Amino acid sequence: MIHPExxxxxxxxGRLVGAEGDPLGVLNPATEEIVGHVPDATDAQLDAAVSAARHAFATWRTTPVVERRAVLAACASTVREHTEELAVLLTTEQGKPLADARAELMAFAEWLDAHAAMEYPDDEVTETETHRIRVRRVPLGVVAGIVPWNFPVVLAAKKIGPALLAGNTIVVKPSPFxxxxxxxxxxxLADVVPAGVINTISGGDNLGPRLTEHPGIRKIAFVGSTATGRKVMASAARNLSRVTLELGGNDAAIVLPDVDVDEVAPKVFWTCFANSGQLCIAAKRVYVHEDVYDAFAERFAELARSVKVGNGLEDGVQLGPLQNRAQYEKVVG
Structure with a gap:
């Protein structure tokens, strides 16, 4: 049987690795057509990624901070140079308008630049004639960066930047969507970073658990749902891996009676519906004082009726589709 490349x-x-079995198809949520294929990482490929990261850690952890900063800055520059190509690809697979995709790519570069300029000296907590207490920041080892589908690029940067600056290496796993x-x-970035310092792997829903359970992982940085976050934490406990979880929120917007409705309604609207509402800090509840309720509701509804929703690659589109079928069914259900 011939499989698509x-x-x-x-x-x-440091090597670019293809599929060893059936690759996974990736859909454009605006058309529901397959727009690409990616490898479905095998156990051996996962082991190879973690092993490469562990091997690179031995050298990277002792690399002078100034050199680590230079690598981060070079990564940022490389992504900036390819912003348009990457933005089109991001819109195609994620659905967001092209302008928003460009902004996300720029945010990726800005985040890495910020870490390239960041200082993190030792903290002298106490120093007397007889003793000294110093807080040192020591790299942990291999970090697993697990990234969701709503902001796959910038949230990867938020894992890569701090990990590399601190002297860790990383295995990044994007959402299968x-x-x-x-x-x-x-x-x-293959020719920008030392081999093994950054590794990227792709796969289906079973790749995440295999990654979080891997004994070579010392830190897990996860962004996703609360339900999956619980599973990640339980999985990390087996190896005593450290965990950072960024999970779903239930944010509220409160509209007081003294507001200018015409000014405030658009702000609340976009707080609710930026990225088609697929945002952990989006307002899910809006509380409006009765004195301005009717005026606010009408202005809010006008905004909803006027916004152009469609394929993010088309001119004038302000909101793209929901990213995947499961998310759509959750919203309409």
Whole structure:
């Protein structure tokens, strides 16, 4: 049987690696057509990625901070140079308007630049004639960066930046719904970072548990649902891996009686519906004082009726589709 070639490859130990079995198809949520294929990482490929990261850690942890900063700055520059290509790819797989995709790519670069400029000296807590207490920041080892489908690029940067600056290495796993741009970034960075310092892997729903359970992982940085976050924490406990969880929220917007409705309604609207509402800090509840309720509700509804929803690659589109079928059914259900 002939399998389609992956559109993009994984970055493992400085090498670009393709599929060893059936690749995974990636849909454009605006058309529900397959727009690319990515490898479905095998156990051996996962082991290779973690092993490469562990091997690179031995050298990277002792690399002078100034050199680590330079690598982060070079990563930012590389992504900036390919912003348009990456933005089109991001819109194609994620659905967001092209302008928003460009902004996300710029945010990726800005985040890495910010870490390239960041200082983190030792803290002298106490120093007397007889003793000194100093807080040192020591790298942990291999970090697993697990990234969701709503902001796959910038949230990857928020894992990569702090991990590399602190002297850790990383294995980045994007969502199976939006792996194309992340793998393409990995391809672009293959000649920018030392081999094994950044690794990118792709796969289906079972790849996440295999990654979080891997004994070579010392830190897990996860962004996603609360339900999955609980599973990640339980999985990390087996190896005593450290965990950072960024999970779903239930944010509220409160509209007081003294507001200018015409000014405030658009702000609340976009707080609710930016990225088609697929945002952990989006307002899910809006409380409006009765004195301005009717005026606010009418203005809010006008905004909803006037916004152009469609394929993010088309001119004038302000909101793209919901990213995947499960999310759509959750919203309409």
């Amino acid at each position: 992956p559109t993009h490859r994984m970055l493992i130990g 939006t792996p194309l741009t992340t793998l393409r970034v990995g391809e672009l």
